Amino acid sequence: MADFAYVIDTFFTLFAMVLIIFMVPGFAMLEAGLVRTKNVTAVLTVNTMIYAVASMAFLLIGYSWAFGSWENSSMSMWAAFMFQMAFVGKTINIMSGGVSERVRMMPLAVFAVIMGALIYPTVVNISWGANMLEGTFLALSMYDLAGSTVIHSTGGWALLAAILIIGSRKGRYMNGKIRVIPASNIPLVVLGAFLLWIGWFGFNGGSVGSISSKESADAVALTIMNTNTAGLAGAIIAGSLMYIRYKLFDITMILNGALGGLVAVTAGPDLYDIYTPILIGAIGGTLVVFAVPIFDKLRLDDPVGALSVHLVNGIWGTLAVGIFASNPAEGITLMGQLKGIVVVAAFVFPVSFIVIFIINKIVRFRAEENVQLEGMDVNECGVEAYPEFKRAI
Amino acid sequence: MADFAYVIDTFFTLFAMVLIIFMVPGFAMLEAGLVRTKNVTAVLTVNTMIYAVASMAFLLIGYSWAFGSWENSSMSMWAAFMFQMAFVGKTINIMSGGVSERVRMMPLAVFAVIMGALIYPTVVNISWGANMLEGTFLALSMYDLAGSTVIHSTGGWALLAAILIIGSRKGRYMNGKIRVIPASNIPLVVLGAFLLWIGWFGFNGGSVGSISSKESADAVALTIMNTNTAGLAGAIIAGSLMYIRYKLFDITMILNGALGGLVAVTAGPDLYDIYTPILIGAIGGTLVVFAVPIFDKLRLDDPVGALSVHLVNGIWGTLAVGIFASNPAEGITLMGQLKGIVVVAAFVFPVSFIVIFIINKIVRFRAEENVQLEGMDVNECGVEAYPEFKRAI
Amino acid sequence: MADFAYVIDTFFTLFAMVLIIFMVPGFAMLEAGLVRTKNVTAVLTVNTMIYAVASMAFLLIGYSWAFGSWENSSMSMWAAFMFQMAFVGKTINIMSGGVSERVRMMPLAVFAVIMGALIYPTVVNISWGANMLEGTFLALSMYDLAGSTVIHSTGGWALLAAILIIGSRKGRYMNGKIRVIPASNIPLVVLGAFLLWIGWFGFNGGSVGSISSKESADAVALTIMNTNTAGLAGAIIAGSLMYIRYKLFDITMILNGALGGLVAVTAGPDLYDIYTPILIGAIGGTLVVFAVPIFDKLRLDDPVGALSVHLVNGIWGTLAVGIFASNPAEGITLMGQLKGIVVVAAFVFPVSFIVIFIINKIVRFRAEENVQLEGMDVNECGVEAYPEFKRAI
Amino acid sequence: MKKIEAIIKPFKLEDVKDALAEIGITGMTVSEVKGYGRQKGHSELYRGAEYVVDFLPKVKMEMILDDDQVEEVVNTVVEAARTGKIGDGKIFISDIDQIIRIRTGETDSEAV
Amino acid sequence: MKKIEAIIKPFKLEDVKDALAEIGITGMTVSEVKGYGRQKGHSELYRGAEYVVDFLPKVKMEMILDDDQVEEVVNTVVEAARTGKIGDGKIFISDIDQIIRIRTGETDSEAV
Amino acid sequence: MKKIEAIIKPFKLEDVKDALAEIGITGMTVSEVKGYGRQKGHSELYRGAEYVVDFLPKVKMEMILDDDQVEEVVNTVVEAARTGKIGDGKIFISDIDQIIRIRTGETDSEAV
Ligand SMILES: Nc1ncnc2c1ncn2[C@@H]1O[C@H](COP(=O)(O)OP(=O)(O)O)[C@@H](O)[C@H]1O
Ligand SMILES: Nc1ncnc2c1ncn2[C@@H]1O[C@H](COP(=O)(O)OP(=O)(O)O)[C@@H](O)[C@H]1O
Ligand SMILES: Nc1ncnc2c1ncn2[C@@H]1O[C@H](COP(=O)(O)OP(=O)(O)O)[C@@H](O)[C@H]1O
Secondary structure, eight states: OHHHHHHHHHHHHHHHHHHHHTHHHHHHHHHHHHSOGGGHHHHHHHHHHHHHHHHHHIIIIIHHHHHSOOOOSSSOHHHHHHHHHHHHHHHHHHHHHHTTTTBOHHHHHHHHHHIIIIIHHHHHHHHTSSOTTTTSTTOOOOOOSSOIIIIIIHHHHHHHHHHHHHOOOTTSEETTEEOOOOOSOHHHHHHHHHHHHHHHHHHHHHHTOOOSSHHHHHHHHHHHHHHHHHHHHHHHHHHHHHHHHHSSOOHHHHHHHHHHHHHHHTTOTTTSOSSHHHHHHHHHHHHHHHHHHHHHHTTOOOTTOHIIIIIIHHHHHHHHHHHHSOBGGGTBOHHHHHHHHHHHHHHHHHHHHHHHHHHHHHSOSBOOHHHHHHOHIIIIISOOSSTTBOBOO | OHHHHHHHHHHHHHHHHHHHHTHHHHHHHHHHHHSOGGGHHHHHHHHHHHHHHHHHHIIIIIHHHHHSOOOOSSSOHHHHHHHHHHHHHHHHHHHHHHTTTTBOHHHHHHHHHHIIIIIHHHHHHHHTSSOTTTTSTTOOOOOOSSOIIIIIIHHHHHHHHHHHHHOOOTTSEETTEEOOOOOSOHHHHHHHHHHHHHHHHHHHHHHTOOOSSHHHHHHHHHHHHHHHHHHHHHHHHHHHHHHHHHSSOOHHHHHHHHHHHHHHHTTOTTTSOSSHHHHHHHHHHHHHHHHHHHHHHTTOOOTTOHIIIIIIHHHHHHHHHHHHSOBGGGTBOHHHHHHHHHHHHHHHHHHHHHHHHHHHHHSOSBOOHHHHHHOHIIIIISOOSSTTBOBOO | OHHHHHHHHHHHHHHHHHHHHTHHHHHHHHHHHHSOGGGHHHHHHHHHHHHHHHHHHIIIIIHHHHHSOOOOSSSOHHHHHHHHHHHHHHHHHHHHHHTTTTBOHHHHHHHHHHIIIIIHHHHHHHHTSSOTTTTSTTOOOOOOSSOIIIIIIHHHHHHHHHHHHHOOOTTSEETTEEOOOOOSOHHHHHHHHHHHHHHHHHHHHHHTOOOSSHHHHHHHHHHHHHHHHHHHHHHHHHHHHHHHHHSSOOHHHHHHHHHHHHHHHTTOTTTSOSSHHHHHHHHHHHHHHHHHHHHHHTTOOOTTOHIIIIIIHHHHHHHHHHHHSOBGGGTBOHHHHHHHHHHHHHHHHHHHHHHHHHHHHHSOSBOOHHHHHHOHIIIIISOOSSTTBOBOO | OEEEEEEEOGGGHHHHHHHHHHTTOOOEEEEEEEEESSSOOOEEEETTEEEEOOSEEEEEEEEEEOGGGHHHHHHHHHHHHOOSSTTOOEEEEEEOOEEEETTTOOBGGGGO | OEEEEEEEOGGGHHHHHHHHHHTTOOOEEEEEEEEESSSOOOEEEETTEEEEOOSEEEEEEEEEEOGGGHHHHHHHHHHHHOOSSTTOOEEEEEEOOEEEETTTOOBGGGGO | OEEEEEEEOGGGHHHHHHHHHHTTOOOEEEEEEEEESSSOOOEEEETTEEEEOOSEEEEEEEEEEOGGGHHHHHHHHHHHHOOSSTTOOEEEEEEOOEEEETTTOOBGGGGO
């Protein structure tokens, strides 16, 4: 029967991996829809290059660094690798999305290599992996099933560092006013958000690690159900808040609310009963609705709302495990969760800041003002996204 | 070996569920492509809200009402729930698509809750579920594997009720003439249709309920094959009829033909040999080609063709089981099928009509004429779908 | 335990098949994004009709011809059929994409029937199937796991024949100059390319044929990993070459590079270690970058780059097996690979040429010049792709 | 000859075209423009922030006419395009020296 | 100075531009318009219903020129834009009082 | 009355509009055009081949004004639209015979 488990878990992990890979076009479509038409090709190219470059760096360096070894007895080692590889791009996607419409590609590619080969694998090492902190006072006891902290906050902290160094888009904050820059293609935004949503089933479900026993099959199914429920709740609350405030349903906020709920549940979807995710997701969606304008007030220009969705909710989701599923017998405590959040932040934020700072000295991240005016597409890619469509004024 | 079946069927059901969830972006893209650019965001928002609201209503109320209990011994109860939950939005999507470009969101959301919590679960109850009609003279013997009647006709009857109450789009029928309102984005239509097509494999394949024995594996594979074949036949016949008539290949009709074929085969794909679905799908595609203009002559304005695809073919598909796979020994008869169609119609149509009528008295479903002129996007969502693209006259 | 293998392999094959079907919208979106707006509907319609017509022809005639019988003891015969059926459209897609923007639909549909019923099944017959050449001096010993030659070169040779007969798009080569015709919708191109990429996991992974033992589970996982790696390498090399040459990242070339890498690895992804695909994919990507302008110099007008991606890399990938995984004990030799390439070419190219030539005498493939000017959409489909969007000059 | 430029609300285009056809005007050139005037734009939403769209979509019709047709055409346009609400648009009339029909080379009145 | 407005078939734009470049005209402003005239639109199909598209895509070129260039330019445009089929378009000529080049403030002939 | 047509760089539109608002001009009609002039287009890439885009996006503003406002408006536009780089655009001034406000039927100065 060992074979049975090995076969099923390999198959299941490949299935989960495929769902996660749908997040590559998912992020690409979401971001392409959210930016202005003159920056669409650039955003798409960044998404593609990140997948290529970060995955390759993870294959060549990062994976061994994170897990110590490729060995695996419970499933095919190649399946285990592919599953983990599917994660790495996400972290960088979170960061690249938030600095789009002004970031240049070359320095970003360099950062993607470092993130994929070193920074992210280090976070994995100390949380899910080989654990080089083992035995030290820093050793983590955080429960983070599918990466509220390991993936989403990590990406979020890197993004915060990037925004601080790169600055806002030209014309975004002027004379003390905030200029709204609307999304250019709403169907792409919706398509992207749902591909992400579906990818999340693989992300969280696959993170259970096995489906080959009755218990693990239940855990996987519960995980997927709770993941979905939190997304539903995030969407509903965000839609309701917008309606109360404006009497209008702002789909970009509704989808951000859903994504916020999904991030929030990610740390412990297997630990909750089926009602708790409603609360966790609803709080996640609410946080997004309030965080978006706050970041704008702080002049942290984030065209896709990644700080609110991934950083804020990555933190909230990790805490939520401590609040709703604390279980000291198994080592799950609110303090342990908090410690995890802090240690990861204390590692990722400064390291990212320094790395971006140094790269920035060599190849500037920020595009010149006139390049931003003309658009990144023509200047970085030489390819317009919609050359035949007449641009409105 | 019980574990084997439990594990595999849980996994398989999750797989099928994921395919069905692809129908959420599927419907969204299809409808976003079919409406005018000024109504695209509204349609997308409706699709998103329906998934959120109806699924939540089903989780909190509808599922227990439909099935009596959450218990499940053959697979994880959470997987079984997720599979059923993936269905509920479809019924409402069918209805919302057909009234798009003039329907307001608030009353629609209220209807979605009632549909997801009560109307659809009642239909499931009497057909696949707890069966409160058991023992009465109304008890159904209809064979309807994946919902030609339970899903598609149900959505279609609700749509018919809605169109009767809400009326046609402004400017659609004027001075006895029918004004054609073309689709705004054909790639989205094609993308949406193929996501639906793929989703159908999960819909019908998953409805077999198990894949864990040789027989059930064969049943699943045959179901998926026959589902696909009927779609192929529907597309080919619709394309041929358009070519004969106009010497032109109208892709919107071809895709509607394919969807018509898919709906038609849905009642019994596991019962047919591999050639019968060609006939069933071809008749389904033909019905769509003729039904679309007939509904227009009846002044039933349905921008996406949902009545023709889902209602007409839901009926045809249910009858087809009685015609091609009648098996009195197993209780499958043409009369039993007919009874199922009639009982469901006699329940869904009047109940939907009354519910919509009452909601309509409180919050009007139909947008004002000048709101329709300006577009639903600006008035209901405050978000234009393509603000940077210049709109042609 | 026979049941276990039967069930799992049926399930796995259905899973792989579903991934391949995602290539239908994948090709459709890729091509719709690459052509001019006036030809988008036509391209989408062609993609849809090909899936319908060729699959139906394969069901009715081709499958039996290719494999001799439908019997299957290792998995459900319907699953085995669906998996093989998912392949057939690809061959024709490769061909239709390369002649888009000037090809008429009717003769193409006729060719699709012949390709799906006879030409492609014959290639399968002599390589993977019943093998009518067995015992003759032509009998193939080529190793081609998932069709570098059987699918991609076959499609490529047919395309070459088609281009020679149909000619280039009006205005493409004038007065000795090559006029560039840019892609009209880059997000669709990216979406399509990633749907193809994901489909490739099913294509190659499923071609292993079984996942039900430890060894086969490893083979599937390795296959999928190596497939992905070659795609990554192709993208990276194409991006780097473009940057070196133009200081710009041309996403259309990057994606073609990725697809080239994927085609190249397809013949033997299960045979390589995890580093070889980096080299194979990188060479594949490089070949695309150099082949695209060469075909243009040869006045072989190929709007989507299919010759470079599929024909050139189909050949390269098949040779690569002989170079990197030669294993005479198992009958895998460079000479055997070469023989396979030559025999398939010697069959497919002349037969396609003759078939297209004859069809062309009866119904011309090439659209009139003024039809090309006005666009295929209005003339062949009667449906504009984006009627509300103002077309730029 | 005169050129008449009329800036109207987009949804009035069909009505105006039909009304002009009835008085025998069948040549015109139309383009999409954005107008800025007394009529104020609506505000839109994006991720929770409100903003004002101040250029409104309008349609511009250009017709070249013989001088004696001007009055009738202007009256027809005014009637067909009027809703009585702010933003109905404007008509501008100016002189044209010469007209040529490209196909035939005909000029002036014959070319209209 | 004169303003020349030419309404032409869209696919003729390249030809006309090249022909004008040959006679030394390198400044112009182009926009996309829809034309309504003798040339009738084609009918399109949608889900089984036929309908007519009656506004046809055209391109409008505007050139401001010195008076003495007008004749040559008109002839060049007519020649390059003509297909001989209905719908080839029109040229309208009118007066311009004054021109200013924004970059330099130069006026009139120097600003062309 | 005069018609002022200004061809400017698209990203200057907001600035020009604001500057005009300050001197009390609140009516205008704007459209997107493509310009061809001294400013040369950039080259774009497609699957490894380079090509030149020679029509550049510009915005055309049209304002109808009383004669005495012309100078101030021209100066304002020139100032707000100037970047000093090639391609800043042009202003053309011509005569308008008559104006009608569709909503009210008012004419000429009252209709501006
Ligand atoms: N002075 C002007 N010059 C050019 N176009 C103008 C002028 N004033 C108004 N317009 C155009 O006319 C449209 C309608 O004008 P507006 O002031 O909004 O309302 P009304 O037509 O009722 O006077 C504007 O959107 C604009 O396109
Ligand atoms: N009186 C007019 N005023 C303005 N534009 C006109 C007028 N008549 C024709 N046009 C424009 O010229 C185009 C061509 O005119 P049409 O009558 O179709 O053919 P032809 O150019 O052969 O006379 C029309 O599509 C329209 O854009
Ligand atoms: N003779 C002309 N007629 C009409 N439009 C012109 C003419 N010359 C230039 N333009 C318009 O003005 C724009 C700017 O002109 P250009 O020669 O590029 O630079 P500059 O404004 O610095 O002289 C052009 O893109 C074009 O739209």
